[in-house]
Amino acid sequence: MEQINNIEVVPCTSSNYMKPFRVHYSQNGTRKSWDFMRTHDSVSILIFNTSSHCFILVKQFRPAVYMCEWEKHQPAPAGEEAGGAGDAADAAGEEKASGAGDVADAEKRSRLPPPSAGVTYELCAGLVDKPALSLEEIARQEVLEECGYDVPVAKLRRITSYRSGVGVTGARQTMFYVEVSDEDCVGEGGGEPQEGELIEVVKVPLLEAMNFAYDENIPKTMGVIFSFLWFHSNMAPKYKISTNV
Amino acid sequence: MEQINNIEVVPCTSSNYMKPFRVHYSQNGTRKSWDFMRTHDSVSILIFNTSSHCFILVKQFRPAVYMCEWEKHQPAPAGEEAGGAGDAADAAGEEKASGAGDVADAEKRSRLPPPSAGVTYELCAGLVDKPALSLEEIARQEVLEECGYDVPVAKLRRITSYRSGVGVTGARQTMFYVEVSDEDCVGEGGGEPQEGELIEVVKVPLLEAMNFAYDENIPKTMGVIFSFLWFHSNMAPKYKISTNV
Numbered sequence: 001m002e003q004i005n006n007i008e009v010v011p012c013t014s015s016n017y018m019k020p021f022r023v024h025y026s027q028n029g030t031r032k033s034w035d036f037m038r039t040h041d042s043v044s045i046l047i048f049n050t051s052s053h054c055f056i057l058v059k060q061f062r063p064a065v066y067m068c069e070w071e072k073h074q075p076a077p078a079g080e081e082a083g084g085a086g087d088a089a090d091a092a093g094e095e096k097a098s099g100a101g102d103v104a105d106a107e108k109r110s111r112l113p114p115p116s117a118g119v120t121y122e123l124c125a126g127l128v129d130k131p132a133l134s135l136e137e138i139a140r141q142e143v144l145e146e147c148g149y150d151v152p153v154a155k156l157r158r159i160t161s162y163r164s165g166v167g168v169t170g171a172r173q174t175m176f177y178v179e180v181s182d183e184d185c186v187g188e189g190g191g192e193p194q195e196g197e198l199i200e201v202v203k204v205p206l207l208e209a210m211n212f213a214y215d216e217n218i219p220k221t222m223g224v225i226f227s228f229l230w231f232h233s234n235m236a237p238k239y240k241i242s243t244n245v
Numbered sequence: 246m247e248q249i250n251n252i253e254v255v256p257c258t259s260s261n262y263m264k265p266f267r268v269h270y271s272q273n274g275t276r277k278s279w280d281f282m283r284t285h286d287s288v289s290i291l292i293f294n295t296s297s298h299c300f301i302l303v304k305q306f307r308p309a310v311y312m313c314e315w316e317k318h319q320p321a322p323a324g325e326e327a328g329g330a331g332d333a334a335d336a337a338g339e340e341k342a343s344g345a346g347d348v349a350d351a352e353k354r355s356r357l358p359p360p361s362a363g364v365t366y367e368l369c370a371g372l373v374d375k376p377a378l379s380l381e382e383i384a385r386q387e388v389l390e391e392c393g394y395d396v397p398v399a400k401l402r403r404i405t406s407y408r409s410g411v412g413v414t415g416a417r418q419t420m421f422y423v424e425v426s427d428e429d430c431v432g433e434g435g436g437e438p439q440e441g442e443l444i445e446v447v448k449v450p451l452l453e454a455m456n457f458a459y460d461e462n463i464p465k466t467m468g469v470i471f472s473f474l475w476f477h478s479n480m481a482p483k484y485k486i487s488t489n490v
Contacts, residue, residue, distance in 0.1 A: 003271070003272065004270055005270070007268060007270045008269045009267070009269075010269075011264070012265035012267040015265055015267070018265050018282065020257035020263050020265070021254055021255065022256075023252060023253070023254050023308050023312055024251070024254075026250050027248065027249055027443070034309070035257050035260040035261075035263050036309035036312055037413075038316070063270065064279070064281035064282075064414055067283070122411065160458075160459050160461060160470060161461050162464075162465055162470060164409075164467065166307045166365050166367065166466060168410075168414075169309055169413075170310030170312065170365075173467070198272070213405075214405050219408055220407055222407045223467065225407060225471065226467055226470065232478070
């Protein structure tokens with residue numbers, strides 16, 4: 001996960017992953033339209049290891065997150081507002097067109113944020129893309145594939161569900177909680193390399209969890225923060241920890 | 246917000262709101278690519294009315310959420326797996342091509358989920374699209390425009406920040422907390438109708454908040470659930486409520 005370079009950004013005219021649609025509809029008689037993307041629903045799982053009293057998270061390089069930081073490092077093209085989507089492609093075009101001298105190379109490198117700027121801590125998660133499987137079964141598979149713990153479906157406890165990306169996708173995400181022990185660990189996890197996944201499994205000790213959750217220097221999803229807080233509110237008595245978070 | 250009909254879905258070849266990009270990059274020497282969208286960062290605000298001991302949320306029809314439910318109501322086209330993105334456009338095309346008889350109309354209506362299926366409860370929120378303004382100032386404006394409360398910037402307390410949509414956008418979202426009173430209410434809120442916003446301001450009594458948060462029949466974002474739980478963990482002593490959530 002350490003080295004990221006040779007970045008090129010191009011407009012994406014056709015994608016297997018992002019398919020924009022436009023819906024026209026009438027709301028109380030007024031004709032409207034909205035652009036959206038269809039995505040799969042998803043599951044996420046808060047994993048607590050009862051042997052080591054650690055939460056099990058995954059950590060991975062997220063190109064979309066990195067590109068947010070990358071844009072902030074680019075010089076604003078003359079006559080355009082900094083930070084717009086168009087600028088990313090423009091700046092990349094400029095880089096490709098610029099000379100290959102040492103000064104230009106050094107300038108390019110100085111514009112690259114560190115790879116860590118694109119690495120986020122997340123709950124173990126996966127898409128609901130297997131119609132034959134229940135949400136719990138999909139969650140169980142993700143816990144095994146990404147984190148290496150083999151647990152029976154019955155151990156998965158549903159926390160709640162909610163809508164994500166309500167402006168663009170609106171998919172439903174369902175969050176589960178599962179307790180694992182060192183004995184359940186049957187592999188290293190890490191995702192499916194053949195699918196391009198490069199996932200690192202990380203442990204966050206229970207006693208450090210709330211500091212971790214609210215430390216804004218540690219890039220993470222809201223799912224991590226919410227689920228840690230949920231644990232403290234709901235599991236604290238069982239594990240005899242303070243709820244003073 | 247009550248009536249939604251005449252739905253047509255078409256592929257979206259060019260959008261002012263969703264601009265897909267593709268980034269090519271090298272990770273530890275391996276060439277990779279990723280499709281992503283550039284979006285603005287955003288702010289969201291948990292508003293607590295100290296006069297009525299209610300949380301102030303917004304409620305709006307979200308086409309992207311509605312379309313998720315709409316797809317589930319469509320018959321699967323022959324030879325294709327149900328629920329894929331392509332099916333939405335196909336099904337819409339079928340509807341447009343079908344006859345206008347009473348039976349066909351009745352069949353169409355039966356395929357429409359109720360409008361409430363696309364309505365979500367959310368925190369007051371807005372995009373960070375004004376470079377001259379601080380996050381707090383943008384948050385202040387959203388509280389005024391969407392919910393009608395005029396509060397000084399100094400009253401906004403930062404809760405935390407995190408990454409949203411890490412697969413597609415990776416934008417940073419910053420969450421604030423603000424206490425308002427009935428005296429701060431200077432308007433009805435509701436957003437900017439000229440920008441197509443049709444936002445309803447809703448109050449959730451403090452004592453009902455945690456039931457509201459975990460009731461999966463009430464469609465909402467994770468921000469609502471997390472912020473209610475945050476309030477119970479952090480503000481409970483001040484408002485003498487139980488933390489037993």
